[in-house]
Amino acid sequence: MQNFVENFQNSDRLRLRSRNIIPGGAHTYAKGDDQYPVLSPGFIARGYGCHVWDVDGNEYIEYGMGNRAVGLGHAYPDVVEAARAELYCGCNFTRPSKIEVDCASTFLDTIQTAEMVKFCKNGSDATSAAVRLARAVTGRDLIARCSDHPFFSTDDWFIGTTEMNAGIPEAIQNLVLGFGYNDLASARSLFDRFPGQIAAFILEPSRGDPPHDHFLHKLKTLCHERGALFILDEMITGFRWDAGGAQKTYDIVPDLSCFGKALGNGFSISALAGKREFMERGGLDQTNAPRVFLLSTTHGAETHAMAAAIATMQIYQREPVVPHLVRQGNALHTAIGQIVIGHGLDSYFGVQGHSACLSYFTKDQNGKPSQAFRSLFLQETIRRGVLAPSLVVSYTHGDEDIAKTLDAIDGALVVYRKALEYGVEKFLTGRPSDVVFRRFNSGAQHQAAHHLAGAEMSGLSETIQKS
Numbered sequence: 001m002q003n004f005v006e007n008f009q010n011s012d013r014l015r016l017r018s019r020n021i022i023p024g025g026a027h028t029y030a031k032g033d034d035q036y037p038v039l040s041p042g043f044i045a046r047g048y049g050c051h052v053w054d055v056d057g058n059e060y061i062e063y064g065m066g067n068r069a070v071g072l073g074h075a076y077p078d079v080v081e082a083a084r085a086e087l088y089c090g091c092n093f094t095r096p097s098k099i100e101v102d103c104a105s106t107f108l109d110t111i112q113t114a115e116m117v118k119f120c121k122n123g124s125d126a127t128s129a130a131v132r133l134a135r136a137v138t139g140r141d142l143i144a145r146c147s148d149h150p151f152f153s154t155d156d157w158f159i160g161t162t163e164m165n166a167g168i169p170e171a172i173q174n175l176v177l178g179f180g181y182n183d184l185a186s187a188r189s190l191f192d193r194f195p196g197q198i199a200a201f202i203l204e205p206s207r208g209d210p211p212h213d214h215f216l217h218k219l220k221t222l223c224h225e226r227g228a229l230f231i232l233d234e235m236i237t238g239f240r241w242d243a244g245g246a247q248k249t250y251d252i253v254p255d256l257s258c259f260g261k262a263l264g265n266g267f268s269i270s271a272l273a274g275k276r277e278f279m280e281r282g283g284l285d286q287t288n289a290p291r292v293f294l295l296s297t298t299h300g301a302e303t304h305a306m307a308a309a310i311a312t313m314q315i316y317q318r319e320p321v322v323p324h325l326v327r328q329g330n331a332l333h334t335a336i337g338q339i340v341i342g343h344g345l346d347s348y349f350g351v352q353g354h355s356a357c358l359s360y361f362t363k364d365q366n367g368k369p370s371q372a373f374r375s376l377f378l379q380e381t382i383r384r385g386v387l388a389p390s391l392v393v394s395y396t397h398g399d400e401d402i403a404k405t406l407d408a409i410d411g412a413l414v415v416y417r418k419a420l421e422y423g424v425e426k427f428l429t430g431r432p433s434d435v436v437f438r439r440f441n442s443g444a445q446h447q448a449a450h451h452l453a454g455a456e457m458s459g460l461s462e463t464i465q466k467s
Helices: 009-021 077-087 098-110 123-138 184-193 215-225 276-282 303-318 321-342 371-383 399-422 443-456 460-466
Strands: 044-048 051-054 059-062 116-120 142-146 176-179 198-203 229-233 256-259 270-274 349-352 359-362
Touching: 059 399, 077 303, 098 116, 098 270, 098 303, 116 123, 116 276, 123 142, 123 198, 123 229, 123 256, 123 270, 123 276, 176 184, 184 198, 184 215, 198 215, 215 229, 270 276, 303 321, 321 349, 321 399, 359 371, 371 399
Parallel strands: 142 176, 142 198, 198 229, 229 256
Antiparallel strands: 044 051, 051 059, 116 270, 256 270, 349 359
16 A cells, blocks of 8 residues: 555654643544554644645545544535635624524525524534523423433533543532433433433434434433433534434434534534424523523634535535445445454454444454554554544545555554464554543553653754744
C-alpha cells in the first residue's frame, strides 16, 4: 500500500506544548492522546474528502470523520461554499436572521416526525434541554437513561452517572437512573420502583443492533402509560440510518428528539425537535403553564453554520448519501470478516454495528476486551496510512479507499496475530490507550508525558516560540 508512517516529530512537539496550556492537550476528550497509541498523529493540519494530513505531512484515509460529525466528507465543496457565502453577510446579529426560519423549515421538511425545532451549537445542550423540558412538562425530577449507550451530555445530569463524576453533587447523581436497551422489563422495573417520579426515558434509537420485538414502540407506550416522555438521541443515528433519522427507519414518533454531528457536516449546529405541545413550553404563545428556559445561546444561530446545515440536508435529500454509506460499510464489514478468518483471529478481532457506523472490538489471548490490542491495531493501521479509531465511512469514501484500507488492515492483523503469540508488549510502542470515563489517570499516561518532555526538551523552547 503506502510507505510506513514513522515521522511524528512536529506532532510530538505540539503535544508537549498543548498539554502545558490545554487540560488534556485537546478540547475534546475523545480526541486526546490517551485515546491513541504513542505512534500516532497528534494534530491534523487539513482534510479533504475522506483524507486527512497531519502536521508532519503524513496522509491518511480517515474513518473517525470528526467523531461521526462529517457525513459527506471534509471540506465538502457545496457545504463550504454555502457557509462562505453567508459569512460575507455577517454571522451574528441583535435580532434573528431570515436563515433561522429557512433552516428550521428545511429541518422540518427533512425530519418529518417533528413539529417544531430549536437550534443550538452542540449535542449536550440539546439533550440537556430535552431533559429540562421533560421535567417541566411532567413536574417530575428523575430521568432514566439507557445504560448501554455511552454518552448523552457533558452536563451534570449525565456525567454524574459515569466514573468521571468528580465535582458533581451526589444529589444530582441520584436523579438519573439506568435501564437496558431491548430490555423492556428493566424499564418497567424503574417505573415500579419510582412510581410517579420519572420524567422521561432517553436513549439512542440504536447503537447498531436494531430494536427487537418493537422495543422502541413498547417503551414509548410504557412511558405514556406511566406519564413520562419518550426522548430519542439521534446525534449519531440521524443522517446515517436515514436522512429522516432512525425514527423514520423504525417508524416511530418520539415526544422529543435531538440531532447534531452530521447535521452540519462538521459545522457546529445541533437541534432539539419534537411535538408542538411540548416545544411551545419554551416559546411565547402558551400562557397556561410556567415558561421553560429551553435553549438560548449567543452563538446558537450563527448564520454560516445554518447555511452549512441547509446545504447538508439538501444534499441528503437529493443524493444517495445513506445508500452509499451502507454500501461501503457493508463492503468493509464483509471483507474484513474474511481477512480476520484468514488470519485465524475471529475470536479476537471483529467488526460490529450498523453498516453506516461501524466499530470494531479487540481481545487478548484470554478473549478479554483489550485496550493494548486496540492500541496495537491502531498503531499498525496508522503506520499503513489509515486513521481508524472506528470504521465510520463518509460519502467520499470511494472503492479505492476501501481497497487500500483492507490492505492496511490485512497487514495490521499479521502483527496482531504475532502479538497474541509472543505478547503485545513486544509490538506496541509505549503505553496502551485508555477509556475516557475513568476515575483516575494511570501512571502510564503520567510517565509517557514526562518521557516526551525529556525527549523533546533539547532545543524545544526555541521551536515553541517560533511555532
